[in-house]
Amino acid sequence: MNMALRQIGAVLRLEWKKTLLSKRGWWIYLLALGPVALTLFHWLIEIERPVSAIRHSLGDDSTGYAALFQFFFLRGAIFFGCVGIFNNLFRGEMLEKTLHYYYLTPMRRELLVAGKYLAGLGTALVLFVGSAALSFFFIGRHFGLAYSNYIWHGPGLAQLGWYCSAAALACAGYGAVFLMCGLRYGNPMIPAAVVYVWENLNPFLPSLLQKISVIHYLKALCPVEVPVPPPLNVMVVDTDATPAWIAVFGLLAVTVLLLGYSALTARDGEISYGE
Amino acid sequence: MTPNLVTFSNVSRFYGEVLGINKVNLSIPPGITSLVGPNGSGKTTLMNLMAGLLRPTQGEISVLGVPPHEPQRLGRILGYCTQFDAYPKGLTGFQFIYSFLLLHGMSDAEAHRRTVAALERVNMTEAAGRHVAAYSKGMRQRIKLAQAIAHEPQVLILDEPLNGLDPMARAETIALFSQWGAAGRHVIVSSHILHEVDRISDQVILLSHGYVVAEGQIQGVRSEVKEQPMQILVRCDRPADLAARLFEQNHVVEAKIQGDGRNLLLRTRDADSFYLLLNRVVLDSGLEVESIAPADDDVNSVYQYLIGGEGGTV
Numbered sequence: 001m002n003m004a005l006r007q008i009g010a011v012l013r014l015e016w017k018k019t020l021l022s023k024r025g026w027w028i029y030l031l032a033l034g035p036v037a038l039t040l041f042h043w044l045i046e047i048e049r050p051v052s053a054i055r056h057s058l059g060d061d062s063t064g065y066a067a068l069f070q071f072f073f074l075r076g077a078i079f080f081g082c083v084g085i086f087n088n089l090f091r092g093e094m095l096e097k098t099l100h101y102y103y104l105t106p107m108r109r110e111l112l113v114a115g116k117y118l119a120g121l122g123t124a125l126v127l128f129v130g131s132a133a134l135s136f137f138f139i140g141r142h143f144g145l146a147y148s149n150y151i152w153h154g155p156g157l158a159q160l161g162w163y164c165s166a167a168a169l170a171c172a173g174y175g176a177v178f179l180m181c182g183l184r185y186g187n188p189m190i191p192a193a194v195v196y197v198w199e200n201l202n203p204f205l206p207s208l209l210q211k212i213s214v215i216h217y218l219k220a221l222c223p224v225e226v227p228v229p230p231p232l233n234v235m236v237v238d239t240d241a242t243p244a245w246i247a248v249f250g251l252l253a254v255t256v257l258l259l260g261y262s263a264l265t266a267r268d269g270e271i272s273y274g275e
Numbered sequence: 276m277t278p279n280l281v282t283f284s285n286v287s288r289f290y291g292e293v294l295g296i297n298k299v300n301l302s303i304p305p306g307i308t309s310l311v312g313p314n315g316s317g318k319t320t321l322m323n324l325m326a327g328l329l330r331p332t333q334g335e336i337s338v339l340g341v342p343p344h345e346p347q348r349l350g351r352i353l354g355y356c357t358q359f360d361a362y363p364k365g366l367t368g369f370q371f372i373y374s375f376l377l378l379h380g381m382s383d384a385e386a387h388r389r390t391v392a393a394l395e396r397v398n399m400t401e402a403a404g405r406h407v408a409a410y411s412k413g414m415r416q417r418i419k420l421a422q423a424i425a426h427e428p429q430v431l432i433l434d435e436p437l438n439g440l441d442p443m444a445r446a447e448t449i450a451l452f453s454q455w456g457a458a459g460r461h462v463i464v465s466s467h468i469l470h471e472v473d474r475i476s477d478q479v480i481l482l483s484h485g486y487v488v489a490e491g492q493i494q495g496v497r498s499e500v501k502e503q504p505m506q507i508l509v510r511c512d513r514p515a516d517l518a519a520r521l522f523e524q525n526h527v528v529e530a531k532i533q534g535d536g537r538n539l540l541l542r543t544r545d546a547d548s549f550y551l552l553l554n555r556v557v558l559d560s561g562l563e564v565e566s567i568a569p570a571d572d573d574v575n576s577v578y579q580y581l582i583g584g585e586g587g588t589v
Contacts, residue, residue, distance in 0.1 A: 003380040007378060007380045009377075014374045017374075106347050106350025107378055270328060271328040
């Protein structure tokens with residue numbers, strides 16, 4: 001096997017060994033499991049009733065899931081989950097004074113960045129794409145055959161594909177942002193907070209500024225639109241929908257640029273544990 | 276760049292406005308080289324610069340022709356047992372070394388073989404299955420040493436490697452350094468246990484306040500310290516007669532009879548003249564000399580002369 005691939009593989013193995021199911025990440029697992037538990041609970045309650053007694057439609061559940069995805073997953077769980085996972089890839093090692101373990105190996109720092117990013121991305125994808133998919137399966141499960149038909153013979157499967165793609169791209173994009181923050185800043189929580197405020201102000205910004213954000217492109221990938229409730233709806237600035245292919249390639253391009261910048265930062269990096 | 280030397284060319288490193296090391300020029304040949312100096316003198320900075328963990332503010336460093344900012348080349352020829360006492364979480368001693376070797380790009384089988392060999396060399400085979408977090412200080416020190424030597428580097432840097440080791444482990448570790456040095460490798464070691472460093476060092480680098488105060492073989496460094504008379508211990512049958520002859524010489528500043536009355540400790544500003552005189556006395560008066568040895572050409576004495584303070588703990 002190619003040396004670089006072997007080294008990246010070694011980083012992946014080590015990172016997963018250290019971080020998967022570690023006690024420190026309990027809140028990230030809760031964030032990922034929260035919607036699964038919520039939709040499972042919803043299914044278990046509604047399944048007790050006959051279909052005729054259910055007071056909402058499959059369409060309501062579809063919109064409900066869209067809202068859960070856009071407001072909880074994209075703006076909450078994935079955002080903060082990526083803060084927790086990717087900020088710590090380098091910053092956490094600095095705080096624990098273990099980064100020299102990697103820096104003393106004959107590995108290009110660019111490969112180290114790639115390996116750590118892939119390890120974080122793998123974890124984030126398993127947690128959040130898995131959670132989004134499971135939640136999607138649970139939310140309308142109580143409609144029984146109708147929901148099965150919705151998924152397998154209706155728009156459900158395509159919607160699920162888009163939700164999973166959006167979640168995966170969110171992990172990739174936010175992951176690259178927070179990996180860079182963890183490498184570049186002594187306290188990466190400050191830039192993370194700035195990014196959070198910016199992303200959440202997004203709908204209220206002028207249309208040009210809206211395009212300088214990750215959430216703008218992720219929203220464009222969501223298959224079901226969520227109406228903004230009053231009074232916030234009057235403050236929302238409408239902007240032209242971004243075509244899906246631009247959103248996908250745009251996010252991937254930004255991700256690659258940020259990773260390139262992180263690689264350059266790591267190449268010039270020093271071990272300074274503040275002693 | 277000289278391929279078989281570790282060289283520093285006018286290297287300075289500042290931490291903001293604080294001086295780490297300043298204008299250091301060094302050429303370190305193979306063998307065991309000791310870095311000696313008080314806390315804050317720049318020993319660890321010098322080592323971190325060699326290992327590429329820090330970048331020089333100015334100047335150039337070459338480790339056997341490899342610049343430290345090329346980790347993909349440096350990591351293959353350099354092993355570093357750092358002072359950092361922190362380890363990746365959840366790893367056993369075996370995994371600590373094995374993962375490190377996998378990061379080198381080695382195959383599973385090769386990494387496994389080298390891990391077993393490294394653990395054997397530091398007598399940690401039995402404890403290899405335990406988590407590093409559960410190790411004693413001495414065991415952690417040994418597992419770090421195993422990590423540093425596992426890939427058989429040409430340059431081995433050791434920052435206070437004897438800390439926390441019991442006397443037996445210390446002796447074994449020193450023997451390991453000696454083997455590596457004798458094999459033509461570079462072993463660069465900082466230790467505050469000067470008498471142990473003294474026993475094994477081929478050369479010494481004395482640092483103070485970020486400057487290199489002296490470097491070279493310890494006897495050579497000692498002979499350069501002209502303002503401090505050399506101490507020489509002579510064991511002979513008539514030390515009083517010898518002392519009387521010596522006091523006729525201007526270069527002899529002190530002579531003391533010690534111990535069982537057969538030892539003469541003298542201090543001279545000109546050792547060469549003393550040895551010539553001694554030959555004459557032996558020929559003229561039939562003085563029987565049992566032994567003769569310099570008494571202050573060790574690291575501890577040189578440290579005291581050049582840097583001051585007690586050399587026992589630096």
